[in-house]
Amino acid sequence: MKTDAPLLEIKNLCLSYFTRAGEVPAVIDFSLSMKAGECVGLVGESGCGKSTVAMGIMRYMGNNGDIVGGTVHYKGRDMAALSRQKLRKLRGAEIAIVYQEPMAALNPSLTIETQLIEVPMYHEGISATEARRRAIEILEDVRLPDAELMLSKYPHQLSGGQQQRIVIAMALLSNPSLLLLDEPTTALDVTVEAGIVSLIAELSKKYGTALLYISHNLGLILKVCDRVCVMYSGEVIEQGSITEVFNAPRHPYTHSLFDCIPLPGANKTTRPLVPIRGQLPLTHERPKGCNFGPRCDHYQPGLCNRDNIPLEPIDGDHLGRCMRWQDIRWSKKESAAQTAPPAPVGKKVLHVDNIQKYYPVHDRSIGAVISGKGVRYVKANETLTFSARRQETVAIVGESGCGKSTFAKVLMGLETATNGNIYFNGDEIARKSVQKRTARQLSSLQMIFQNPDDTLNPSISVGGHIARVIRKFGVETEPVKIEERVNQLLDLVKLPREFASRRPRQLSGGQKQRVGIARAFAGNPAMVVADEPISALDVSVQAAVAELLMDIQRKQGTTLLFISHDLSVVRYLADRVIVMYLGKIMESGTTSEIFSPPYHPYTEALLSAIPIADPNIKKRHIVLEGAPPSVLETPEGCPFHTRCPRKLGTICERDAPPVQRLSEEHSISCHIPLEDLNRFEAVIQSVS
Amino acid sequence: MTDKNYLAARGYNAVFLRALKSIALLRESIFGMIGAALILFWVVIAIFAPIIAPHPPNATIHPFALPGVTGPNGEFFLLGTDMIGRDILSRIIWGSRTVLLYAPAATLTAYVVGITMGLAAGYLRGWADDILSRISDIILSFPVLVLYILIIATLGSSGINIIIAVTFASAPGIMRIVRGLVLDLRNRDYVAAAQTRGENAWYIMLVEILPNARGPLIVDACLRLGYVIITIGVLGFLGLGLPPPDPDWGGMINETRSMALAFPHMTVIPCIAISSLILGFNLLADGLREISLRD
């Protein structure tokens, strides 16, 4: 029943944390009005305060945080004036929250049943048997089969997707009117994420629950929400309906954000991404006036550095916090990004031939020893075959458990292959671990790692990291020359030279990743393996680092092996793509071949699952049921048959699928005959 | 700045500056400050013992004097004398030297051995880990004092033997801690980066891993110094410590406890001395842990 009184009314909310260093404002002047059943998205990058808003609404800011200004009214009641008792009654029953990491959010020592039934038992006073019945009902609603069995399990026995469904069920058990979702799918695989997101949308309609969906991913917000608030460094800088904000953003930040996400139209040579320069301001170093000012191309001193820039209406409900929104003309033509001619591709540098990597798992239980099956194998890589040429960017794409990281380890020598060969510049290296490789082999094959916080040794300076590589590979030996080379590399990755004496903890995530890149390229490698190099970075920084990689690759002629789960980035960067699932290659080909039909059914599902932040693009909706099978028990025949929406029949369960060559580069590993594959419709149907 | 130049030119300076900064950091924890003050107090006393102590520690002057009493020849006994006539104040002052000499020495050797074992077990794994872990499990399965008594009873009591006993008994515990830290740190990406550069195992262990484990190890070192001081005290108390007549706080307590009914000061004062020193280390350890958690 939708009344007109707002369900949640937040006015000029200011939230701050009090540390020993003083007051740190996390959220400044946040206003939002939500009606019952509405879905509002809250978008922003790290440090923008979106999660703090959720905690502020719940009034759970810990010992050192508090509301320092503004009001939060829920169903007309002032949240700040509520007693502890009333607040407790509100939490869980009226306002519920779904968290980012489902495993951490569930108590590892209590069964699912206990954790579910205590919600209605404490809020509505019902009996345990009644609560149990309700729990089973809701488990069916969140599409978890075998509800009775599920209740008796512990959280660690479930997969990530199942855990998140439990958390959602737990939140909805007492029929709250408002559901806060704090990045609920960030920790999940893309195909699982798609299922959860559609579930959330469906449940919201069914129960009439209002949603506040917090995310950094604009594509997800598009799927679920009707309205959106964009936050930057503690403030809302733009707000409005989805169509308004996504089609015609009026704030320079929002506009630049759309320009730096790899949407389907972007192309690294003809329509490159436009990175946002600079980085996010630290909470205690916010600039005077507009927080986005230092990074904005339309900054006007005198106007934009005035204090207290208000959130003004641009067009009805479309609000913006910009002094110049009326003056700026947003042109539709290509922005002033550097376009570069495509690099010529050279001869083969890497040839991978039937690589197989098995990990033995010893099962020492009595039953296993007796039946002779004492050792089982994790088949991490199975019959991987592909090659890469000089100056090419080859991407390996897959979800968790597909074996791409294992393959990277085998390639780098951190593991040795069980079977098969890898030819790198003519040398066979599959069975040579790092200790056995020559210095030349080591220096010509380097790696960039995923997590910027882990990639640098906290006890060594930035310059020290790079210098060590230079000396180790003998690129230079004299101290003066080494120092010069370090400075050259810092220039290459666009970091100021004085960073050489800084420690990693003084750098931001993006800066640390640049040092990692400088370190990888310090020895002039012929090939660099980049393992999810930008996944852990903020969206506005991802574009800059991706462009940097492309730039260095062009200058140095390096081959890049780009491992990722993010198909949007892969479509943008890669020349050729390899799609992996449970250790096997499902499809491989050039980028345009992969992203247009014919597809492998898994590729098709992946493409459908990627969130795309363009409201004018229509996608076919394919949701995979179930979770990927455990890596210990890879299915016989085609590994994808347990979830494949196009499964033919028992042939998929019995026989390994043949590798069908559709063109010189393009091959698909599937039983579906070629004529049928050719009849697949495109997943992405662009309208504009 | 190149790696080597930077270290060489700034090496000692850097370490010194960082030490000063850490001391300044201590200001954030009251417990840590008090602890550091207590320790400093005893260190100063130990260093300046020959100058501060009013009487020779083993000279038998005037027995059974209560604190504050003046002897027949005008000697002043601030803390009284024991039943043989030795000035307690001087014995306490000289006793601090014994403790503050052997405890750090023993702890240091225990750490060198323990860290080496822990690095090898945690990083190299394989048979090195199996053997070292088994050995340390076996040593750790002895109740600690039982182990000490067995060793001292077999080897005899002397300063060096105490250091050997402490090293033998403490190294396995240190090894376990270091091994745990190494097992965690070896999965970091920067270790993988070093491996793909072809760095050898000892470089990785000493340059990439060990410096990043220093936080918990420093806290543990303070605590362990406290335990070692207790051990030295207990061994002295049980008669297994340094041979007399060297003043040894534990020994002093044991010798004088039969007099406690009439002359409690003889035995209570060394108890206060040793407790305050141990308290200093424990407070410092707690303060350091608090600071490292806040970082």
Place this chain on the structure above:
Amino acid sequence: MLIFVGKRIGFMILTMVVVSMLLFLLLEITPGNVAVKVLGPYSSEEQRNLWLEAHGYFEPFYLRYFTWLANFATGNFGDSIRFKVPVADVLWPRLGNTAILGIATFAVMIPLSLFLGVLAGMREGSKLDRSISLISIITTSIPEFASAVFISAVLVFWLNLLPGTSTMSDGFDILQIILPALVLVIYDFGYVTRMTRASMAEVMTTQYIRTAILKGLPYHRVVIRHAMRNALIAPFTVIMLQINWLLSGVIVVEFFFAYKGFGALLLEASLNQDIYLIEACAMVAVFVAVATQTIADIGYTFLNPRIRFG
């Protein structure tokens, strides 16, 4: 799970065997020394050889070891040099006395430290937490012999409330247990309290506790049902290992208060080079230590659902 228990027990037995070998090596490797210790320094060469012959010391080493081990396993520990009776006659009663002391200590210490530790950890950084932590640090900084001195000075000499020694010469007297147990409790409760506090504080900052609070559960349920279940796993292990510590701790306390316990026995044996007594005491001490460690390991695995249910 069964295999795990079996492995742990197997390892326990292995440790005992290795320790027995080391002990045997240490103490009985030179028959000459043994004879001197048994018969005294004034015995003649001939007397010693006769004795050595009679006790099988001229047999090959491994044979001596296995005979000794077999004897040991059946309870025949040899004769004590000092007490001139079979070791077993002295050992078991003394072990029983120490057990009584241990039970008295744990009966007070465990509830006290768990209670204080949970209170302190529940509200980390509060005044209560700081006070409990400070008291814990202070009490663990006073070695047992020092706290024994302080307590005696107050309760025995000044206030005259309790007897100063605990020889139990007139049969069991509960008043004589109080002081030794009190010293042990004072020294040890601080450590267990701090471990419990650390575990509880860590659990209270986890995300699942945040979930429980934001589900609107009453605070007492969050603490008792959600937090303590996880927080008490680590202290359980710590407490089991305190039994191991107890064997060390009682040595000083029994020595101080002249309590006829196992610790004092071991000390006397070592000081007097009473070889068979030392061997027996050491083996028993190690057995208790290893057994409690094994139980702690198995218990930890059992209590932690992640490990138990795979």
